[in-house]
Amino acid sequence: MSTSTIEPPDFLDRAITSGSGARAFWSRFLTCVCISLAFLTLIPLLSIIFLLLKNGLPNLSLSALTELPPAAGMVGGGFGNAIVGTLLMVAIGLVLATPFGILSAIYINEYAPASRLSNTVRFVAKLLTGIPSIICGVFAYAVIVLPKTGWLAWIPSGFSAWAGGFALAILILPTILLTAEQALMSVPHAYREASYGLGATNFQTIWRVVLPDGLPAIMTGIMLAVARAAGETAPLIFTALFSQYWIQSFNEPTASLSVLIYNFSTTFDDHQKAMAWTASLVLVILVTVANISAQVIFRKKQ
Numbered sequence: 649m650s651t652s653t654i655e656p657p658d659f660l661d662r663a664i665t666s667g668s669g670a671r672a673f674w675s676r677f678l679t680c681v682c683i684s685l686a687f688l689t690l691i692p693l694l695s696i697i698f699l700l701l702k703n704g705l706p707n708l709s710l711s712a713l714t715e716l717p718p719a720a721g722m723v724g725g726g727f728g729n730a731i732v733g734t735l736l737m738v739a740i741g742l743v744l745a746t747p748f749g750i751l752s753a754i755y756i757n758e759y760a761p762a763s764r765l766s767n768t769v770r771f772v773a774k775l776l777t778g779i780p781s782i783i784c785g786v787f788a789y790a791v792i793v794l795p796k797t798g799w800l801a802w803i804p805s806g807f808s809a810w811a812g813g814f815a816l817a818i819l820i821l822p823t824i825l826l827t828a829e830q831a832l833m834s835v836p837h838a839y840r841e842a843s844y845g846l847g848a849t850n851f852q853t854i855w856r857v858v859l860p861d862g863l864p865a866i867m868t869g870i871m872l873a874v875a876r877a878a879g880e881t882a883p884l885i886f887t888a889l890f891s892q893y894w895i896q897s898f899n900e901p902t903a904s905l906s907v908l909i910y911n912f913s914t915t916f917d918d919h920q921k922a923m924a925w926t927a928s929l930v931l932v933i934l935v936t937v938a939n940i941s942a943q944v945i946f947r948k949k950q
Contacts, residue, residue: 697932699925700925700928700929700932701929703922703925703926704925704926704927704928704929704930705926705929706922706926707922707923707925707926708926708929708930709726711724711725711726712725712726712727712923712926712930713726713727713728713731713930714726714728715728716728716729716892716893716894717729717730717892717903717908717912717923718919718920718923719892720915720917720920721917722919723919725923726923727903727905727908727923727926727927727930728894729891729892729893729894729895729903730903730904730905730907730908730927731905731930731934732894732895732903733809733812733888733891733895733902733903733904733905734878734904734905734906734931734934735934736809736813736895736898736902737809737812737813737816737877737884737888737902737904738813738816738874738877738878739813740809740810740812740813740814740816740817741813741814741815741816741817741819741820741877742817742820742870742873742874742877743813744813744814744817745816745817745818745820745821745824745873746824746870748821748825749820749821749822749823749824749825749828750824750825750828750866752769752825753824753825753826753828753829753831753832754828754832754854754859755769756769756770756829757829757832757833758832758850758854758858759850769825770826770829772822773821773822773825773826774822774826776818776821776822777822777823777826780882781819781880781882781883782882782883782886784815784818784819784883785815785882785883785884785885785886785887786886787815787818788811788812788814788815788818788883788886788887789811789886789887791803791814792804792805792808792810792811792814792815792887793805793806793807793808793811793886793887804899806899806900807887807888807889807900807901807902808887808888808897808898808899808900808901808902809888809895809898809899809900809902810898810899811887811888812883812884812887812888812902812904814887815880815883815884815886815887816877816880816883816884819873819876819877819880819883820873820874820876820877823869823872823873823876824869824870824873826869827865827866827868827869827870827872827873828862828866828869830865830869831862831863831864831865831866831868831869832858832859832862834862834865835857835858835861835862839857839858839861840853840857840858843856843857863946864943864946867942867943867945867946868942868943870942871938871939871942871943874935874938874939875935875938875939878905878906878931878934878935879906879931879935880906881906881907881909881910884904884906884907885907885910888901888902888903888904888907889901889902889907890902890903890904890907890908890911891903905927905930905931906931908923908924908927909924909927909928909931912924912927
């Protein structure tokens with residue numbers, strides 16, 4: 649008994665062919681649109697880099713990185729004290745904020761993820777990320793800078809590097825907390841179960857399994873916090889102010905790159921405006937080097 653195949657009508661074959669061609673055309677068209685929009689998102693970044701290189705490179709030299717800021721009308725000088733002050737205050741902010749952020753993330757993700765306290769901490773952290781930085785500066789000004797009496801008299805008052813680091817710590821704490829929580833959530837639950845199966849306690853599992861696996865993502869969050877802290881101006885104006893000299897003590901006004909850029913860019917001195925461009929370029933280079941170094945050092949080994 650012979651079998652015969654039923655051929656589709658010609659008009660149906662033509663409809664299928666034309667439909668496939670239309671779908672292929674729209675697929676290629678939308679792919680080109682997505683690629684074009686992706687390149688358009690790079691235009692602001694490339695424009696910023698171009699302007700920084702164009703206006704900042706001519707004055708970039710060893711003296712610019714090691715000398716004190718020039719006075720109005722003077723030629724030469726640099727912003728070495730501002731680099732030192734920026735690194736110092738960012739380091740103070742990290743020392744204050746990182747332990748609180750990571751330990752809080754461990755608690756709300758590993759110990760009591762669904763408790764009322766954990767939900768409150770998440771809500772407050774997300775709320776803090778949206779608070780303007782100048783508000784944090786005003787708060788630090790009231791807590792640290794203003795003279796205090798009574799039981800708060802033991803806190804050193806006045807514009808200082810400590811006050812600037814405290815303001816930056818408030819700014820970066822929610823970023824570190826939320827990114828650390830996401831990093832811990834990304835660790836597969838099977839790792840924890842395997843650790844418990846081998847007899848490890850909850851603390852041993854967190855310390856030896858969860859944290860090492862989530863460390864690269866945690867460091868990425870810390871570097872994002874560093875990038876934000878290094879570029880903040882308003883909190884440092886209220887807390888660290890500025891100084892034309894090298895820092896001698898943590899309890900004195902301290903220079904920073906962001907405040908120097910603000911001060912120099914608003915003057916009528918052309919040389920100071922040029923130094924503001926150079927300081928902006930150095931600030932971007934420092935943040936970029938910190939991010940790349942963290943990614944290289946703490947990336948996961950395949």
